[in-house]
Amino acid sequence: MTKLLQWLFGVSLLGAVWALVSFDLLDLSLPQTYREVAWPMPLYLLVSFGCYSLATVGYRVATFNDCEAAAKELQEQIKEAKEDLRKKGLKV
Amino acid sequence: MASRKALQPNRDNGDKYSVLLPTYNERENLPLIVWLLVKYFGESGYNYEIIVIDDGSPDGTLEVAEQLQKIYGEEKILLRPRAKKLGLGTAYIHGMKHATGNFIIIMDADLSHHPKFIPEFIEKQKKGNYDLVSGTRYQGNGGVYGWDLRRKLISRGANFLTQVLLRPGASDLTGSFRLYKKKVLESLVERCVSKGYVFQMEMIVRARQLNYTIGEVPISFVDRVYGESKLGGNEIISFVKGLLTLFATT
Numbered sequence: 001m002t003k004l005l006q007w008l009f010g011v012s013l014l015g016a017v018w019a020l021v022s023f024d025l026l027d028l029s030l031p032q033t034y035r036e037v038a039w040p041m042p043l044y045l046l047v048s049f050g051c052y053s054l055a056t057v058g059y060r061v062a063t064f065n066d067c068e069a070a071a072k073e074l075q076e077q078i079k080e081a082k083e084d085l086r087k088k089g090l091k092v
Numbered sequence: 093m094a095s096r097k098a099l100q101p102n103r104d105n106g107d108k109y110s111v112l113l114p115t116y117n118e119r120e121n122l123p124l125i126v127w128l129l130v131k132y133f134g135e136s137g138y139n140y141e142i143i144v145i146d147d148g149s150p151d152g153t154l155e156v157a158e159q160l161q162k163i164y165g166e167e168k169i170l171l172r173p174r175a176k177k178l179g180l181g182t183a184y185i186h187g188m189k190h191a192t193g194n195f196i197i198i199m200d201a202d203l204s205h206h207p208k209f210i211p212e213f214i215e216k217q218k219k220g221n222y223d224l225v226s227g228t229r230y231q232g233n234g235g236v237y238g239w240d241l242r243r244k245l246i247s248r249g250a251n252f253l254t255q256v257l258l259r260p261g262a263s264d265l266t267g268s269f270r271l272y273k274k275k276v277l278e279s280l281v282e283r284c285v286s287k288g289y290v291f292q293m294e295m296i297v298r299a300r301q302l303n304y305t306i307g308e309v310p311i312s313f314v315d316r317v318y319g320e321s322k323l324g325g326n327e328i329i330s331f332v333k334g335l336l337t338l339f340a341t342t
Contacts, residue, residue: 002340064235065235089159
């Protein structure tokens, strides 16, 4: 099953449950409060996921390591390498 | 010198690591990356070879590579040039044909990937007998140098989106600093059709599909010291296209 199908499967499953509860399709005579909670649930989930995404990406951008030390080490090694290669007879 | 010996354990267990270096206009960088590879392989004592696959660089990368071959020897530096610029996937296939190692290391020749991580890759691989070990900029001590906020945001955003859509089981999909068992790389390259960033992504996704095990090592990615790299609108569009293709087909 491709990821797309997995997603479609998951979304339709949730959608079916949501419709069942919101519109009481099976005449389960669920309490009114169930329907009231279920009805706006997709929007809540979407907004929560959006917030979660923004927070996660924001946090990861803020904590993305700047490898200053690695860059400095590399610069020093480049100098060393050039010198050594020149001694070994490399002509650039 | 006894202590020096202890630092260089005899690693003659039959494992050999072939480093594939696809190059295009890397005249400046190639000697430096080779020097660093020789240094770190020498210190860690693993058996290795470096395969330079130059795609007809007009700047004379090949000529520099020939000089390096004279300096370090023909059994350490192998030259497998191609006439013109062709895809990365075919570069790997081309390089692998001549590789004598049972492990293949792929990395960029532009010094953004530092050879000091290779011994870590190898130890990681041995520890879990992983089919592939991928360098990751997104975990542990991993990171980047030389990226502005915009670039970081795009990178993290794209990575998040990819994780959500594909759940690939690896944290860095677009990186190209990896160690593969040779057989694993062969079977993956055969199956992968994408280009550019997406190619690296597809390799990991297919690896997961085929139930290959993936180990990860945090790496620091130092953006091109020489030359320039760009991340324009075109690249973003082709990334999104590739991502959606993988989403729909894997």
